[in-house]
Amino acid sequence: MESYRKFFHQYFLLYRPFISDLNRLLNEYDLHYSQWSIMYYLEMYESVTLVELSKHLYVEKPTITRTVNSLIKLQYVEQIKGRDNREKRIQLSPRGKEITAILRKNIDEYEQDIMTGISPEQQAEVIEVMDQIRSMIIKRGV
Amino acid sequence: MESYRKFFHQYFLLYRPFISDLNRLLNEYDLHYSQWSIMYYLEMYESVTLVELSKHLYVEKPTITRTVNSLIKLQYVEQIKGRDNREKRIQLSPRGKEITAILRKNIDEYEQDIMTGISPEQQAEVIEVMDQIRSMIIKRGV
DNA sequence: TCAGATAGTTACCATGAGTAACTATTAGGT
DNA sequence: ACCTAATAGTTACTCATGGTAACTATCTGA
Numbered sequence: 001m002e003s004y005r006k007f008f009h010q011y012f013l014l015y016r017p018f019i020s021d022l023n024r025l026l027n028e029y030d031l032h033y034s035q036w037s038i039m040y041y042l043e044m045y046e047s048v049t050l051v052e053l054s055k056h057l058y059v060e061k062p063t064i065t066r067t068v069n070s071l072i073k074l075q076y077v078e079q080i081k082g083r084d085n086r087e088k089r090i091q092l093s094p095r096g097k098e099i100t101a102i103l104r105k106n107i108d109e110y111e112q113d114i115m116t117g118i119s120p121e122q123q124a125e126v127i128e129v130m131d132q133i134r135s136m137i138i139k140r141g142v
Numbered sequence: 143m144e145s146y147r148k149f150f151h152q153y154f155l156l157y158r159p160f161i162s163d164l165n166r167l168l169n170e171y172d173l174h175y176s177q178w179s180i181m182y183y184l185e186m187y188e189s190v191t192l193v194e195l196s197k198h199l200y201v202e203k204p205t206i207t208r209t210v211n212s213l214i215k216l217q218y219v220e221q222i223k224g225r226d227n228r229e230k231r232i233q234l235s236p237r238g239k240e241i242t243a244i245l246r247k248n249i250d251e252y253e254q255d256i257m258t259g260i261s262p263e264q265q266a267e268v269i270e271v272m273d274q275i276r277s278m279i280i281k282r283g284v
Numbered sequence: 285t286c287a288g289a290t291a292g293t294t295a296c297c298a299t300g301a302g303t304a305a306c307t308a309t310t311a312g313g314t
Numbered sequence: 315a316c317c318t319a320a321t322a323g324t325t326a327c328t329c330a331t332g333g334t335a336a337c338t339a340t341c342t343g344a
Contacts, residue, residue, distance in 0.1 A: 003265045004257045005250060008160075010272045012179065015157060016200040016332095017279040018150075034300060037154065051322060058158035063301050065324060086309045086322040108147060114278040115146045118271055123149055126268045129260055130152045136256040137159040158301095176331060193291060205332050207293060228291040228340045 025106050029099050030074060034059075034067050036103070039076060039092065043100050047080060047091040071096070167248050171241050172216060176201075176209050178245070181218060181234065185242050189222060189233040213238070 019033055026036050037057055041048060054064045068090060071077035076096035082089035092100060115123065161175055168178050179199055183190060196206045210232060213219035218238035224231035234242060257265065 002250070003262050003269065004253045006269050007257070007265050008253055009182070010269050010276075011156075011160075013200075014153075014272050014276045014279075017276060018153070020200065021279060021282075032299065033154075040151070049322075054322095058162065059300085060302060061323065062303085062325080067300085084310070084322080088323065107150075111146045111150055114275055114282065115149065116278065118274060122267060122271050123146060125264060126271050127148050127152045129264055129268050130156050132260060133256055134152075134156045134159060136258065137156075137163060140256065141159070141163070174330065191291075201331085202333060203292065204294080204334085209331085226291080226341070230292065 021110065022107065025110060026103065029103060031076075031099075031103075034063075035071055035074075035076075038064075038067060038071060039096065039100050039103075042077065042090070042092045042096075043104070047089050049082070049087040049089050051087070076100075163252065164249065167252060168245065171245060173218075173241075173245075176205075177213055177216075177218075180206075180209060180213060181238065181242050181245075184219065184232070184234045184238075185246070189231050191224070191229040191231050193229070218242075 022033055022036070026032060031039075038053060041053065041056065050061060050064045050068060053059075053068070054061045057064070068077065068088075072079070072090075075093055076099055077090050078093045078096075080089050080091055164175055164178070168174060173181075180195060183195065183198065192203060192206045192210060195201075195210070196203045199206070210219065210230075214221070214232075217235055218241055219232050220235045220238075222231050222233055
């Protein structure tokens, strides 16, 4: 089999086992991966608008609206006032920050665990390659 | 950010852009990725049972049943007689083989396109790492 | 031979995502 | 300054994908 073909084959084979485990960790706090991806982003960038999330996560706006609303309902996320009255700018609530810290720790442990035996150099290589492919896909789609 | 953390972050960032493009290619033949993953497997292994698919794809049996039935309805897949009357053994139909060949070509082109600039050595490295991680996840889950 | 294991199905529910059509607000060109 | 076009977000609806529980049919092995 050609190596590029193998690449994508292997990529998808990893997805389902991986997301299953992650959701198992997240369920302890009534969360699913789609919600976590937003909390994760908020942990890094402090505050964001729904359009920013939509573009970054490659998910349509209505889906983002729904997921963000579920996080607001759980009181993990809160809306803040922005300059532009059209936009809805959100950030993690104090409770959201707590939960994020705990989950970040659990997920870190899990990730380190399943990465056992893979050298930091290999990890860096893989990260770089995935980043390049994402860029190619996005550039292509414009 | 720790490199193991970056790995999973980057992994998921690639998933949605990638699956969106794939589904766009597959839609020409009324297919979605969940169906394609089965056709792809059938192209490699000739004939399989639903339980084999379930284990390999890491998806529960009822989900496999539904997806396989949709492929039978599309006449891309047909049931064949096996030794064990409990099992449902399937293979690609002649039409299914045609479609698979065409799609394989289109997807190959697409994949080669977005892998431009990534050396075969890098590709091999990444494939190896993803395989190792999948093994770790599965072993862990036992 | 029959109890337990295995293969598959049915019914039902949850999650995640998309499209079309809409409102509210802002930005920019004249 | 005004109005059109663009942008941000929402609502309503639908589809794809997947899970669990409970079931039937068949096979295997003590």
